[in-house]
Amino acid sequence: MEFGKKGFKSSDAxxxxxxxxxxxxxxxxxxxxxxDVKPDNILVNCGSNxxxxxxxKLADCAASRHIDTVDESQVIGATIFRSPEAMxxxxxxxATDIWSLGATLISLIYGDHWHIFKPVGVSAEDSTYSIExxxxxxxxxxxxxxxxxxxxxxxxxxxxTDIISIAxxxxxxxxxxxxxxxxSDRDFICTMMHLDPRDRPSAEELLQDQWFREHSLPYSxxxxxxxxx
Numbered sequence: 001m002e003f004g005k006k007g008f009k010s011s012d013a014x015x016x017x018x019x020x021x022x023x024x025x026x027x028x029x030x031x032x033x034x035x036d037v038k039p040d041n042i043l044v045n046c047g048s049n050x051x052x053x054x055x056x057k058l059a060d061c062a063a064s065r066h067i068d069t070v071d072e073s074q075v076i077g078a079t080i081f082r083s084p085e086a087m088x089x090x091x092x093x094x095a096t097d098i099w100s101l102g103a104t105l106i107s108l109i110y111g112d113h114w115h116i117f118k119p120v121g122v123s124a125e126d127s128t129y130s131i132e133x134x135x136x137x138x139x140x141x142x143x144x145x146x147x148x149x150x151x152x153x154x155x156x157x158x159x160x161t162d163i164i165s166i167a168x169x170x171x172x173x174x175x176x177x178x179x180x181x182x183x184s185d186r187d188f189i190c191t192m193m194h195l196d197p198r199d200r201p202s203a204e205e206l207l208q209d210q211w212f213r214e215h216s217l218p219y220s221x222x223x224x225x226x227x228x229x
Contacts, residue, residue: 007111010185012052014212016042016108017188019056020101025203028094031067035076036060037100039107067093079130080117084137084144085197087130088156095197098206102192106173109181116140116173134163140173141193148196184214 008016020042027034037058045055063076072091076082083099086092106116117140119132126132138144144160152160174190188211194200201209 008108010109010182013105013109013185015053016044016056017101017105018207018212020058020104021203021207023058024094024097024101025207027064028097028203033065033067033070033092033094034058034061034097034100035063035065036078036081037097037104038078038081039104042104079124079133080115082133083197084134084195085151087134087137088152088159090151090156093197094202095200098192098200098203099197102189105185105189105192109185131163137195138163139169139171141190141195142170142172144195145199147198151196184211187211 020037024034024037041058041060043057043059044053046053065074065076070091070093072089076086076092076096077100079087081100081103083092083096086096103115103117107114110116117133117136119129119136122129122132143164148160149157173193174186176186178186188206188209191201191209192206
């Protein structure tokens with residue numbers, strides 16, 4: 001899916017979210033993790049009569065893995081859409097797709113080719129790129145909960161401590177202004193972006209969320225600066 005300067009309105013974001021979640025619900029029920037949910041892997045056909053899309057599909061299933069064959073050392077997905085547990089090379093599961101979809105929805109709603117976890121002034125080839133992505137996880141959705149300690153060995157815990165210790169500020173997404181994103185869109189996305197994967201709802205649970213039944217209200221098309229919300 002190509003997206004440009006103008007971000008998605010709420011009704012369009014809901015169409016995409018529902019279609020992808022329905023696919024993920026089927027995958028996850030079979031124990032399959034897509035591993036690479038991102039805008040480029042969402043295919044759409046243009047609609048008519050005022051409807052932006054007539055068909056929405058989640059594509060590129062080549063990297064999908066069954067949870068029984070997960071290798072935590074395997075690098076999955078694009079770095080800026082990758083879940084914290086996958087970044088830490090922890091055992092990951094279906095919850096990693098939920099995180100990636102949340103990050104995808106943020107990019108689609110804000111538009112302007114903006115990605116919330118994309119480091120500023122650091123190229124993807126830089127050795128510190130992944131650390132900078134981690135810092136942005138912490139900046140926008142932190143701090144990491146104490147429950148995360150139970151998932152980490154001493155080396156990874158030391159890495160997390162370093163990331164938290166150098167956090168210069170928090171720009172929490174849950175406090176994003178309604179001039180940037182509607183409150184209901186923001187709150188729905190926040191349910192998907194828990195740093196601890198055990199706290200994220202399943203695809204089936206998200207499909208039952210009140211967000212899908214709400215009337216989509218218009219909101220300002222203004223966008224945040226590229227490095228802050």
